[in-house]
Amino acid sequence: MRSGAEKVCILSLISSSALDGALCYMPKSKFQPRRIDRREFIALGAAGISALAAPLAVARELGDGRRPYGERSPFEHAMRSFGTSSTPGSGSARTPLQDLWGTITPSSLHFERHHSGVPTIDPNAHELLLDGLVERPLVFTLKDLRRFPSVSRIHFVECAGNSGREHEGRPGETVQKSHGLLSNTEWTGVLLKTLLDEAGLKRAARWIVAEGSDASRLSRSLPLDKALDDVLVAYGQNGEPLRPEQGYPLRLIVPGWEGNVNIKWVDRMMVTHEAFMTRDEAASYTDLMPDGKARWFTFVMEAKSVITRPSGEQVLDGRGFYEISGLAWSGRGRIKRVEISTDNGKTWTDARLDSAALPKAATRFSLPWKWEGGEAALQSRCTDETGYVQPTREQLISVRGLHPGPDGFNHFNGIKTWFVHNDGKVSHV
Amino acid sequence: MRSGAEKVCILSLISSSALDGALCYMPKSKFQPRRIDRREFIALGAAGISALAAPLAVARELGDGRRPYGERSPFEHAMRSFGTSSTPGSGSARTPLQDLWGTITPSSLHFERHHSGVPTIDPNAHELLLDGLVERPLVFTLKDLRRFPSVSRIHFVECAGNSGREHEGRPGETVQKSHGLLSNTEWTGVLLKTLLDEAGLKRAARWIVAEGSDASRLSRSLPLDKALDDVLVAYGQNGEPLRPEQGYPLRLIVPGWEGNVNIKWVDRMMVTHEAFMTRDEAASYTDLMPDGKARWFTFVMEAKSVITRPSGEQVLDGRGFYEISGLAWSGRGRIKRVEISTDNGKTWTDARLDSAALPKAATRFSLPWKWEGGEAALQSRCTDETGYVQPTREQLISVRGLHPGPDGFNHFNGIKTWFVHNDGKVSHV
Numbered sequence: 001m002r003s004g005a006e007k008v009c010i011l012s013l014i015s016s017s018a019l020d021g022a023l024c025y026m027p028k029s030k031f032q033p034r035r036i037d038r039r040e041f042i043a044l045g046a047a048g049i050s051a052l053a054a055p056l057a058v059a060r061e062l063g064d065g066r067r068p069y070g071e072r073s074p075f076e077h078a079m080r081s082f083g084t085s086s087t088p089g090s091g092s093a094r095t096p097l098q099d100l101w102g103t104i105t106p107s108s109l110h111f112e113r114h115h116s117g118v119p120t121i122d123p124n125a126h127e128l129l130l131d132g133l134v135e136r137p138l139v140f141t142l143k144d145l146r147r148f149p150s151v152s153r154i155h156f157v158e159c160a161g162n163s164g165r166e167h168e169g170r171p172g173e174t175v176q177k178s179h180g181l182l183s184n185t186e187w188t189g190v191l192l193k194t195l196l197d198e199a200g201l202k203r204a205a206r207w208i209v210a211e212g213s214d215a216s217r218l219s220r221s222l223p224l225d226k227a228l229d230d231v232l233v234a235y236g237q238n239g240e241p242l243r244p245e246q247g248y249p250l251r252l253i254v255p256g257w258e259g260n261v262n263i264k265w266v267d268r269m270m271v272t273h274e275a276f277m278t279r280d281e282a283a284s285y286t287d288l289m290p291d292g293k294a295r296w297f298t299f300v301m302e303a304k305s306v307i308t309r310p311s312g313e314q315v316l317d318g319r320g321f322y323e324i325s326g327l328a329w330s331g332r333g334r335i336k337r338v339e340i341s342t343d344n345g346k347t348w349t350d351a352r353l354d355s356a357a358l359p360k361a362a363t364r365f366s367l368p369w370k371w372e373g374g375e376a377a378l379q380s381r382c383t384d385e386t387g388y389v390q391p392t393r394e395q396l397i398s399v400r401g402l403h404p405g406p407d408g409f410n411h412f413n414g415i416k417t418w419f420v421h422n423d424g425k426v427s428h429v
Numbered sequence: 430m431r432s433g434a435e436k437v438c439i440l441s442l443i444s445s446s447a448l449d450g451a452l453c454y455m456p457k458s459k460f461q462p463r464r465i466d467r468r469e470f471i472a473l474g475a476a477g478i479s480a481l482a483a484p485l486a487v488a489r490e491l492g493d494g495r496r497p498y499g500e501r502s503p504f505e506h507a508m509r510s511f512g513t514s515s516t517p518g519s520g521s522a523r524t525p526l527q528d529l530w531g532t533i534t535p536s537s538l539h540f541e542r543h544h545s546g547v548p549t550i551d552p553n554a555h556e557l558l559l560d561g562l563v564e565r566p567l568v569f570t571l572k573d574l575r576r577f578p579s580v581s582r583i584h585f586v587e588c589a590g591n592s593g594r595e596h597e598g599r600p601g602e603t604v605q606k607s608h609g610l611l612s613n614t615e616w617t618g619v620l621l622k623t624l625l626d627e628a629g630l631k632r633a634a635r636w637i638v639a640e641g642s643d644a645s646r647l648s649r650s651l652p653l654d655k656a657l658d659d660v661l662v663a664y665g666q667n668g669e670p671l672r673p674e675q676g677y678p679l680r681l682i683v684p685g686w687e688g689n690v691n692i693k694w695v696d697r698m699m700v701t702h703e704a705f706m707t708r709d710e711a712a713s714y715t716d717l718m719p720d721g722k723a724r725w726f727t728f729v730m731e732a733k734s735v736i737t738r739p740s741g742e743q744v745l746d747g748r749g750f751y752e753i754s755g756l757a758w759s760g761r762g763r764i765k766r767v768e769i770s771t772d773n774g775k776t777w778t779d780a781r782l783d784s785a786a787l788p789k790a791a792t793r794f795s796l797p798w799k800w801e802g803g804e805a806a807l808q809s810r811c812t813d814e815t816g817y818v819q820p821t822r823e824q825l826i827s828v829r830g831l832h833p834g835p836d837g838f839n840h841f842n843g844i845k846t847w848f849v850h851n852d853g854k855v856s857h858v
Binding site: 059060061062063064065066067068069070071072073074075076078079080081082088089091092093100101102103104105106107108109110112114116117118119120121122123124143147148149150151152185186187188213214215235236238239240241242243244245248249265317320321322323325354356358364366368 | 488489490491492493494495496497498499500501502503504505507508509510511517518520521522529530531532533534535536537538539541543545546547548549550551552553572576577578579580581614615616617642643644664665667668669670671672673674677678694746749750751752754783785787793795797
């Protein structure tokens with residue numbers, strides 16, 4: 001950029017004060033920033049206006065104009081990746097976790113999973129029917145719902161099948177492939193409890209069935225306790241109306257529970273006495289156990305974490321300092337602790353939890369790390385506020401066995417390992 | 430949608446239990462949802478599969494396919510609005526606060542303000558020079574910066590001139606026009622302190638000047654205390670790389686301080702002994718006082734709130750229940766309290782703070798309200814954790830007078846009033 005500036009690598013960098021107490025990882029390391037050669041350095045006095053006006057400018061012409069609705073830089077290309085499916089309209093698109101910062105998933109990159117494609121719905125024609133064991137069956141338009149008291153909460157949504165192939169022993173080469181059916185956004189809507197209070201529950205009411213208006217009419221039963229707790233009928237996501245593939249204009253958000261109960265394009269909810277045993281909860285989305293029986297209604301996504309950087313197919317660009325960073329989440333509440341191992345689980349060090357650890361939301365963790373150039377096996381292990389500790393794959397298999405259910409393995413939350421090779425390449429194990 | 434269903438307005442709705450303790454506002458009200466006529470209602474047993482399979486489906490065909498990078502529904506049109514400017518390349522585009530939910534501003538709708546348009550910068554060619562009163566002048570590439578320990582924090586950014594016309598007595602007709610130079614996103618980057626530690630501060634260091642790489646080379650001085658506190662050199666926004674109009678690929682984020690010190694497209698920072706008195710802080714961005722002198726370096730954006738719904742040019746669709754909702758933020762820390770008046774400030778009721786009130790971040794507040802059909806003057810008033818209470822316009826004018834500075838009034842944070850007319854139309858006052 002600035003011609004003539006000879007730049008010299010600095011060997012000393014990363015002073016310990018910068019690194020928030022993770023001292024074990026912090027010897028002076030070879031690092032990337034470069035010192036400006038003394039001959040090129042303009043020695044500035046206390047405050048020399050002329051020096052600031054020195055010819056450092058990149059742009060010399062006016063830039064582009066304003067835009068009513070912005071787009072990302074043409075230099076950026078992160079995108080969702082498609083899984084394969086032999087059923088028309090059925091499939092998933094995974095979030096590129098390796099390319100993301102912080103905790104909020106941009107709506108454009110939130111994972112997709114649907115059974116009959118993405119319907120185009122006119123919000124002015126969309127209505128929600130609430131019937132069954134209620135005193136007053138009701139129909140709500142979008143306009144109606146937006147007049148009710150609203151709440152906004154950051155929550156993860158995770159597909160039950162996320163990282164199921166890890167269970168199977170066919171791990172994903174990248175974190176997008178292995179864990180990309182997990183995203184985290186701010187949802188806005190009406191508490192389902194508010195609508196149930198309007199309708200008035202009959203005595204026999206115990207469950208509620210929600211049904212989507214796409215061609216597959218995916219339907220799931222929820223126990224009423226959960227429906228009256230924190231379930232949202234959501235119309236907003238990250239400040240905007242929901243995106244089409246997230247259920248526009250209306251989606252059930254069931255915090256902490258498997259993705260497929262977060263019914264998209266929802267247009268009917270019926271209060272019932274028993275679970276409905278719909279196709280999507282009797283045939284699919286069950287967990288086959290070693291004795292040949294299947295667990296039904298395993299709703300909660302248990303505590304889980306994964307390192308997103310460095311992760312599979314990334315390359316460490318020389319020895320020295322790196323930040324190990326990733327996401328942790330729990331369907332039972334807040335993440336309390338994340339530990340990181342660089343030696344395949346022999347020793348563990350507490351990571352820093354970066355953002356406010358919100359309940360049933362993804363939390364960013366990080367740990368400074370100096371790579372000496374040898375092999376390393378990176379793992380993360382989280383603990384949630386209930387004290388539950390993320391298990392190993394071996395521990396999970398000892399309970400659940402190795403026989404996949406009708407749609408593969410669901411609810412795998414084992415520890416993921418990324419292997420750093422001598423040459424800096426990172427691969428799955 | 431569902432033909433033949435006669436729908437009857439319900440007069441009873443909004444039960445008190447739904448409304449989180451704001452009982453004064455909660456008599457049984459006329460509301461929008463409609464009861465399904467008994468003749469049309471399919472009386473369902475406790476759990477009848479056939480009933481669920483009744484012909485309610487909207488979509489009967491497969492929907493659209495997956496997309497690598499999603500877009501919003503074709504039915505949604507919220508957009509930034511452009512202010513006028515006679516200087517080429519200079520101008521602003523305001524966030525449509527009236528159309529947004531929750532607290533996160535989608536990056537596509539984050540307000541813009543620039544002096545020479547939006548430069549197109551190749552991130553691989555962009556470097557940050559850190560020099561001046563440091564032991565080791567350094568140049569950082571993007572790749573370098575991304576190896577440093579990162580932090581992710583949700584912060585508002587507000588233009589100093591936001592709502593300046595309220596001060597002047599020319600209030601905005603909509604909340605987008607009056608307060609749309611305020612947005613709130615998650616920023617990810619390196620603490621500036623980390624970089625200063627790398628470079629090593631010389632004894633005389635007291636200030637730091639940051640300069641943008643756009644054609645205007647907007648430059649601002651920051652006291653070192655702030656630089657060493659919570660200032661970020663940010664490369665991420667809402668999970669993605671920064672958007673071009675937000676400073677791609679690198680922006681200074683100075684939490685809680687006026688927008689223009691959050692230098693976009695930053696490519697140089699120089700440590701100095703004194704403030705630089707750049708054009709952008711000596712001629713512009715000062716506050717003219719009644720005695721003809723100007724206040725310099727009025728960095729902090731004081732506590733402020735505004736009702737976004739109902740707001741100017743919206744129309745209340747008949748008497749009954751509404752939610753009054755808006756945003757509050759403070760450059761000094763967390764929002765502790767928001768009060769709402771519907772009678773032009775005579776009486777006040779505490780609003781509910783919806784999301785976790787994060788420091789120097791926008792917080793959503795809301796209050797259930799029953800509109801009886803008469804005139805109402807809606808106001809919000811916030812208090813931050815320092816005990817500072819948002820003032821009235823009159824209080825501000827008594828101190829600052831009515832003479833605009835070179836670029837109008839900056840730092841206006843007075844209470845905003847929306848007037849509800851008998852016919853339900855909402856206008857500014």
